[in-house]
Amino acid sequence: MTEADFLDGYDPNAFPRPSVAVDLVLMTVKEGRLAALLQQRPNHPHKGDWALPGGFVGIEESLDDAAKRLMTTKAGLDEGWIEQLYSFGEPNRDPRMRVISVAYFALLPAAKFNATLAQRPDLVLAPLEVPWAGEVGGQVLALAETARPRILAFDHAEILGLAVKRLRGKLDYSKIGFALLPERFTLGELQGVHEAILGTEFNKPAFRRRMLDRGWIAGTGERQSGAAFRPAELYHLISKERT
Amino acid sequence: MTEADFLDGYDPNAFPRPSVAVDLVLMTVKEGRLAALLQQRPNHPHKGDWALPGGFVGIEESLDDAAKRLMTTKAGLDEGWIEQLYSFGEPNRDPRMRVISVAYFALLPAAKFNATLAQRPDLVLAPLEVPWAGEVGGQVLALAETARPRILAFDHAEILGLAVKRLRGKLDYSKIGFALLPERFTLGELQGVHEAILGTEFNKPAFRRRMLDRGWIAGTGERQSGAAFRPAELYHLISKERT
DNA sequence: CCAAAAGTGTTTTAGTTACACCCATGG
DNA sequence: CCATGGGTGTAACTAAAACACTTTTGG
Numbered sequence: 001m002t003e004a005d006f007l008d009g010y011d012p013n014a015f016p017r018p019s020v021a022v023d024l025v026l027m028t029v030k031e032g033r034l035a036a037l038l039q040q041r042p043n044h045p046h047k048g049d050w051a052l053p054g055g056f057v058g059i060e061e062s063l064d065d066a067a068k069r070l071m072t073t074k075a076g077l078d079e080g081w082i083e084q085l086y087s088f089g090e091p092n093r094d095p096r097m098r099v100i101s102v103a104y105f106a107l108l109p110a111a112k113f114n115a116t117l118a119q120r121p122d123l124v125l126a127p128l129e130v131p132w133a134g135e136v137g138g139q140v141l142a143l144a145e146t147a148r149p150r151i152l153a154f155d156h157a158e159i160l161g162l163a164v165k166r167l168r169g170k171l172d173y174s175k176i177g178f179a180l181l182p183e184r185f186t187l188g189e190l191q192g193v194h195e196a197i198l199g200t201e202f203n204k205p206a207f208r209r210r211m212l213d214r215g216w217i218a219g220t221g222e223r224q225s226g227a228a229f230r231p232a233e234l235y236h237l238i239s240k241e242r243t
Numbered sequence: 244m245t246e247a248d249f250l251d252g253y254d255p256n257a258f259p260r261p262s263v264a265v266d267l268v269l270m271t272v273k274e275g276r277l278a279a280l281l282q283q284r285p286n287h288p289h290k291g292d293w294a295l296p297g298g299f300v301g302i303e304e305s306l307d308d309a310a311k312r313l314m315t316t317k318a319g320l321d322e323g324w325i326e327q328l329y330s331f332g333e334p335n336r337d338p339r340m341r342v343i344s345v346a347y348f349a350l351l352p353a354a355k356f357n358a359t360l361a362q363r364p365d366l367v368l369a370p371l372e373v374p375w376a377g378e379v380g381g382q383v384l385a386l387a388e389t390a391r392p393r394i395l396a397f398d399h400a401e402i403l404g405l406a407v408k409r410l411r412g413k414l415d416y417s418k419i420g421f422a423l424l425p426e427r428f429t430l431g432e433l434q435g436v437h438e439a440i441l442g443t444e445f446n447k448p449a450f451r452r453r454m455l456d457r458g459w460i461a462g463t464g465e466r467q468s469g470a471a472f473r474p475a476e477l478y479h480l481i482s483k484e485r486t
Numbered sequence: 487c488c489a490a491a492a493g494t495g496t497t498t499t500a501g502t503t504a505c506a507c508c509c510a511t512g513g
Numbered sequence: 514c515c516a517t518g519g520g521t522g523t524a525a526c527t528a529a530a531a532c533a534c535t536t537t538t539g540g
Contacts (some may be wrong), residue, residue, distance in 0.1 A: 063332035
């Protein structure tokens with residue numbers, strides 16, 4: 001009998017099992033900067049450090065359902081974009097016990113966080129300071145507004161770094177960016193979201209045409225009001241179907 | 244105390260834990276067609292059906308190590324390209340018990356399978372018949388050489404479909420395709436691999452230039468021998484570093 | 487010399503970028 | 514009328530594709 005056959009056939013009840021958790025990277029663009037929802041840990045280990053919202057997966061609960069449950073309990077909302085990111089399973093990533101964590105990554109418009117943040121002082125929307133040129137090993141620092149770096153618990157800096165990379169990678173070819181905007185938005189707002197996420201600036205006419213030529217959005221005929229300049233047309237996403 | 248706080252703080256020992264397995268999608272290009280390694284299940288459930296090679300994750304073993312262990316025990320090799328694909332966690336995906344499976348996807352040149360396949364009659368390299376135009380929900384059928392469809396156990400058809408999608412998506416911008424070729428290869432062989440994976444045909448001059456302009460490969464000065472036509476130059480990958 | 491695949495040069499096309507400019511609004 | 518961002522047209526650039534062609538081998 002080979003090792004393969006042995007492992008294929010063995011009874012897992014006879015062996016210790018890991019705990020399985022879901023961690024959520026909930027991101028938004030706020031005031032022109034990419035930000036992520038962090039929770040200050042009330043207990044050891046890593047007491048006082050900042051962590052991604054997370055929780056254990058119920059024994060009869062699918063991974064997706066666990067992630068949606070976190071969306072509801074931590075952000076008060078289960079709309080928006082959510083997708084599985086990656087699974088982290090180093091044996092000692094949690095000092096208490098073996099925990100395998102399935103990371104999810106989600107996006108919401110910044111305005112949707114207001115209600116939850118007002119009630120939960122342990123939660124913050126931390127702007128991300130990403131060393132884009134010198135990024136090493138997916139490391140990302142989440143900075144406080146005071147520029148005092150927040151220390152991330154466990155391997156959560158690695159998870160956050162991967163989420164940012166995924167967001168940047170999918171921004172151009174998927175409809176992911178629209179999850180950060182309200183139902184109706186201007187092309188200038190759309191460009192602002194792209195620039196905040198990628199940390200670059202775009203040529204305005206080129207960006208407009210690229211977006212319009214895709215056929216994903218259409219003008220509503222309505223216009224923004226109240227600004228001290230020419231009011232922009234409001235656009236909307238024709239179909240939310242994920243390309 | 245909110246549900247979030249409760250779940251964040253609870254003792255997982257007090258609750259049942261799922262088993263965690265790793266399933267391996269080991270693919271290659273053989274005779275101009277994409278193929279995956281499948282194992283015929285000797286026992287119930289799904290006895291006689293075909294399944295991806297898999298095994299449980301050891302309590303002190305990282306996910307990556309478990310995947311590499313499978314590479315060794317099922318394919319006899321731990322070289323080549325390997326990366327995590329996705330985690331599958333529907334509560335009833337395995338009728339015996341709750342199993343969360345972290346799928347990995349790996350690539351090897353077809354020639355490396357010969358030794359293992361000769362010794363293991365339960366393993367096959369099944370050519371993939373992918374309905375590219377009418378692909379629905381990531382479904383992929385693995386066909387026997389006799390065109391009798393192999394039935395895949397559990398949710399393995401879904402896993403295989405996602406692996407094919409990932410391979411196709413990364414083929415153009417990453418060095419993933421070179422994992423299916425020997426150390427030294429011709430541009431024609433490289434084009435054949437791309438055409439087999441994507442199910443399309445490429446214009447030869449355009450493909451050559453695109454590959455050479457990338458700066459990833461360089462000619463060795465040596466040439467193929469034995470063919471009944473002009474011998475092609477052998478190229479090699481300059482650096483295996485993953486872009 | 488012929489078949490077959492390797493390899494090269496030139497033209498065409500499509501997608502993006504750059505730049506210059508006009509438009510509409512509040513103050 | 515002016516500052517500000519919205520919006521449009523045209524030219525320039527670049528990467529890819531299409532096509533026609535030459536080269537080198539075994540038989």
